[in-house]
Structures are given as structure tokens and as C-alpha cells.
Amino acid sequence: MLHLDLDAFFAAVEQRDKPSLRGKPVVVGGVGGRGVVSTASYEARVYGVRSAMSTREARSRCPHAAFLSGRFHAYRETSRTVMGLLRAASPLVEPLSLDEAFVDLARADLPDLALETVTAFAEDLRARVVEATGGLTASVGVGTSKFIAKVASDLDKPDGLVVVAPGTERDLLRPMDVRVIPGVGPATAERLRRVGIHTVAELESVSEDEMVRLLGNANGHWLYSLARAEDDRPVVAEREAKSVSVEGTYDTDLTDRRLMEGLLTRQANDVAARLRKSGLSGRTVTIKVRLHDFTTLSRSSTLASPTDSSATVARLARALLTDLDTSGGVRLLGVGVSGLADWVQEDLFGETAEEEAEPLPEVEVPHHSRRTWAPGMDVEHTEHGRGWVWGSGRGVVTVRFETAVTPPGPVRSFKDDDPLLTPWRPPEPADPAASEPA
DNA sequence: TCTGGGGTCCTAGGACCC
DNA sequence: TCTGGGGTCCTAGGACCC
Numbered sequence: 001m002l003h004l005d006l007d008a009f010f011a012a013v014e015q016r017d018k019p020s021l022r023g024k025p026v027v028v029g030g031v032g033g034r035g036v037v038s039t040a041s042y043e044a045r046v047y048g049v050r051s052a053m054s055t056r057e058a059r060s061r062c063p064h065a066a067f068l069s070g071r072f073h074a075y076r077e078t079s080r081t082v083m084g085l086l087r088a089a090s091p092l093v094e095p096l097s098l099d100e101a102f103v104d105l106a107r108a109d110l111p112d113l114a115l116e117t118v119t120a121f122a123e124d125l126r127a128r129v130v131e132a133t134g135g136l137t138a139s140v141g142v143g144t145s146k147f148i149a150k151v152a153s154d155l156d157k158p159d160g161l162v163v164v165a166p167g168t169e170r171d172l173l174r175p176m177d178v179r180v181i182p183g184v185g186p187a188t189a190e191r192l193r194r195v196g197i198h199t200v201a202e203l204e205s206v207s208e209d210e211m212v213r214l215l216g217n218a219n220g221h222w223l224y225s226l227a228r229a230e231d232d233r234p235v236v237a238e239r240e241a242k243s244v245s246v247e248g249t250y251d252t253d254l255t256d257r258r259l260m261e262g263l264l265t266r267q268a269n270d271v272a273a274r275l276r277k278s279g280l281s282g283r284t285v286t287i288k289v290r291l292h293d294f295t296t297l298s299r300s301s302t303l304a305s306p307t308d309s310s311a312t313v314a315r316l317a318r319a320l321l322t323d324l325d326t327s328g329g330v331r332l333l334g335v336g337v338s339g340l341a342d343w344v345q346e347d348l349f350g351e352t353a354e355e356e357a358e359p360l361p362e363v364e365v366p367h368h369s370r371r372t373w374a375p376g377m378d379v380e381h382t383e384h385g386r387g388w389v390w391g392s393g394r395g396v397v398t399v400r401f402e403t404a405v406t407p408p409g410p411v412r413s414f415k416d417d418d419p420l421l422t423p424w425r426p427p428e429p430a431d432p433a434a435s436e437p438a
Numbered sequence: 439t440c441t442g443g444g445g446t447c448c449t450a451g452g453a454c455c456c
Numbered sequence: 457t458c459t460g461g462g463g464t465c466c467t468a469g470g471a472c473c474c
């Protein structure tokens with residue numbers, strides 16, 4: 001088994017495409033007030049910047065780094081190139097993410113699986129990755145199982161290769177922290193720590209029954225095996241999606257229910273559009289709500305038959321919100337669809353099922369402007385999203401949001417000559433009553 | 439203004455059916 | 457009158473991964 005991991009992938013793509021960033025700290029991730037680091041280049045890691053760290057902290061540790069929000073199209077394209085390279089080497093390739101994959105070497109075109117053969121093959125593969133990607137390096141691990149290959153690829157990062165000889169697996173693992181085992185995260189590690197288990201060697205001494213008692217059925221059996229380097233998971237080349245979801249964290253907490261409904265509607269539209277694009281539909285709609293204090297709630301509802309309709313997903317999502325007390329403020333909203341079924345479009349030709357997105361509710365926004373707000377006028381404001389005027393009254397304008405991202409508040413920057421306001425355009429969807437000038 | 443977004447899998451309780 | 461057990465589906469929450 002071979003595991004390949006592209007080094008600091010997102011940051012490396014940025015440095016490849018923008019020569020001015022080469023040799024400099026680069027941080028890719030959320031750049032908003034509540035963003036986190038997705039990838040830090042090795043130059044940034046010197047300053048202690050790490051994945052999953054808040055961007056705020058990364059900025060304080062390394063203020064001179066380039067902070068980028070990411071160009072996923074470029075990452076996807078480069079990933080495709082690498083995966084193509086792997087698939088040319090073996091028909092059995094399992095991508096784990098854009099920057100990682102397992103390759104079944106037993107199915108590769110190799111005379112044998114001797115250490116020298118496999119080592120030469122892996123070195124050649126690494127060289128080809130550099131060539132095909134315009135300079136991106138990969139760390140590779142090879143071993144007798146997925147687990148060992150993955151552990152091995154981590155041992156000599158970046159730009160390294162480690163081949164673990166058969167028979168040496170358990171000796172390799174014994175001194176390691178239990179966290180090397182996939183599935184042992186912070187919570188499990190803490191549970192183990194409390195009973196005095198820190199290393200794989202210590203884990204080995206626990207009976208299977210005790211392990212199950214400690215960590216539950218699935219995790220107990222799983223850890224018992226992996227502690228002994230027993231892992232016969234096959235490479236699975238094609239996996240079917242089980243859910244599709246969209247979520248967003250807002251720079252300031254949401255308090256306006258109408259706005260929350262509008263945001264859920266937009267997310268539902270996005271999710272349903274993605275379902276249609278991939279020819280899927282699902283029966284269960286789930287909303288996710290993270291409150292100001294980070295407690296996370298979910299509510300779901302299952303339909304009798306699968307849907308890919310924006311209107312259905314949106315209505316269900318809004319209805320599910322009704323259940324929840326959001327008075328303390330909401331930092332995250334999300335919509336997901338699961339229970340997916342292949343769904344063959346009835347009319348393969350003829351009218352493409354270009355479904356109309358569910359219209360977004362309007363939101364009342366107080367403003368401090370003497371301007372006349374004509375319905376249909378575009379409202380562009382980075383802090384409050386983009387939309388158009390739906391109606392207006394004294395000191396208040398009703399905005400139908402297209403892309404609202406934060407809750408409405410006083411619209412400070414709306415001045416009479418505000419460049420963010422553009423001339424009238426016809427409202428859509430047309431509502432005769434609302435297009436009367438105010 | 440600590441704490442992303444897209445996922446997967448597991449657990450546990452309740453409803454319901456046989 | 458009191459008490460079954462297995463299986464499936466649904467819901468909510470949590471751990472984990474990259």
C-alpha cells in the first residue's frame with residue numbers, strides 16, 4: 001500500500017502560481033473575522049502557524065505572511081493532475097481529499113513488491129508529481145496496510161519517502177503516541193490518558209473487552225486491531241456521496257429571524273442546485289445552527305420520497321428553524337440533504353430542469369440617509385450583503401437580499417452619493433405592488 | 439469577537455412492526 | 457395482568473478526518 005500526501009498543498013499551489021510568494025510565509029484559509037487556517041506554508045509554520053488555528057492568531061504570530069482565502073478551482077485542477085498520475089500507476093486509487101490518496105501497489109505494474117522495487121517506484125512517482133504539477137512536492141509512505149502507509153508518509157515531511165519493511169510495523173508503532181491511530185482524536189486521547197495510556201505500546205496491553213468498555217463497540221474493536229497493526233481495509237476507488245451540505249459562519253452573530261430565513265433559503269437553493277447538478281436527490285433535510293456560545297444544534301425532517309427541489313428544501317429548512325430558540329444570537333447556519341438516492345432525470349432532453357430558486361425574503365434595514373429609495377434599486381454593501389430595495393418607509397428600507405452575509409443594522413455608509421448604490425433596475429421576481437415608487 | 443467547511447461514522451433512545 | 461425480543465427507521469448529538 002502506498003500513501004501520498006502533497007506538502008502544504010494549498011499554500012504550495014499559491015507559491016507556484018505567484019512567484020512573489022515563493023520562500024515567504026503563506027497562509028490559506030478563512031480571512032474573515034472568524035476564519036481559521038486551512039494550510040500554512042512551511043515558512044509560516046516556522047512562526048507556529050498551524051492548520052485549524054484561528055486566522056486571528058495566525059496573524060498575530062506571523063503578521064507579514066500573505067493571507068489568502070483560497071482558489072479551489074486551481075487546487076482541484078492540480079489535484080486532478082496528481083490523481084491522474086496515480087491512476088496511471090495503478091487502477092486502484094482512493095483519494096481521501098484533494099491532496100491525499102492511497103494506491104494499491106499490488107495492482108500496479110511492478111515485477112514484485114520487494115523493498116528495492118517499491119522504493120524505486122515511489123521515488124519515481126514523487127519525481128513525476130513534481131514534474132507534472134510544476135514543482136509541488138509530495139511525501140510518500142509505503143507499508144503493508146493503509147494504516148502503516150499513512151503513518152509512514154508522515155515520518156519524513158516534507159518531500160520525503162519512508163518504506164516500512166514488512167514485519168517491522170509493530171516495533172515502529174510501539175513508541176508512538178496513540179494519536180497516530182486514525183480515529184483517535186482529542187476526546188479519545190483524553191479518555192485514554194485518564195487511564196494512563198499514552199503510547200501504542202501501552203494500548204497494546206489493554207484487552208479487547210476493556211477497550212470496548214472504555215471506548216464503545218466500534219472504536220474499541222478498531223483500536224484493539226490497529227494497536228497491533230492489524231488493518232486489512234481495501235482501497236476503495238469509488239465512493240458514493242451520502243450527503244450534500246452548505247454552511248456558513250457569520251462575522252457577527254445573527255439575531256434577525258427574517259434574515260436567518262433568508263440565509264437558510266439561499267443555502268437550500270445552493271444545496272438543491274448541487275443535488276441537481278450531480279443527478280441526486282435526498283429524503284432528509286437537516287439544518288445546523290451554532291449559537292453564540294458555540295453550542296451546536298441540528299434539526300432534521302425526512303420526506304416520504306426524495307427531492308432535489310430548491311423550494312422543498314428551503315421550506316423545510318425554514319420550518320425546522322421555527323423549533324429553535326435563537327434569541328442569544330447565531331454564529332453559524334447550515335443546510336444539508338442526506339438519504340441520497342440516484343435520481344434519474346425523467347426528461348433527458350427537452351426542458352432542462354432549470355428550477356427557479358426559492359425567492360429570498362426581505363429584511364427591514366434602518367438607514368440614516370435622506371436619499372429616496374426607489375424599489376428595485378440595487379443595494380450593495382459588503383457588510384450586509386447584496387440585494388435590492390423592495391419598499392421603504394421613514395428611516396427604514398426593506399431590502400430583498402440576494403447575498404446577505406451578516407445581520408442588518410444601521411447602514412452607516414449609505415450616503416446620498418454612496419458609490420455602493422447603483423441606478424434603478426427592474427426588480428425580479430416582478431411584484432406589481434412592490435414596484436410602485438415609494 | 440477564541441474555535442471553517444465539507445464530509446463520514448457511531449451511539450442512544452423512541453416509534454413501530456412482527 | 458405483566459412481560460418478550462429482534463429488526464428497522466428516524467432523530468439528535470458527538471467524534472473525527474482533511
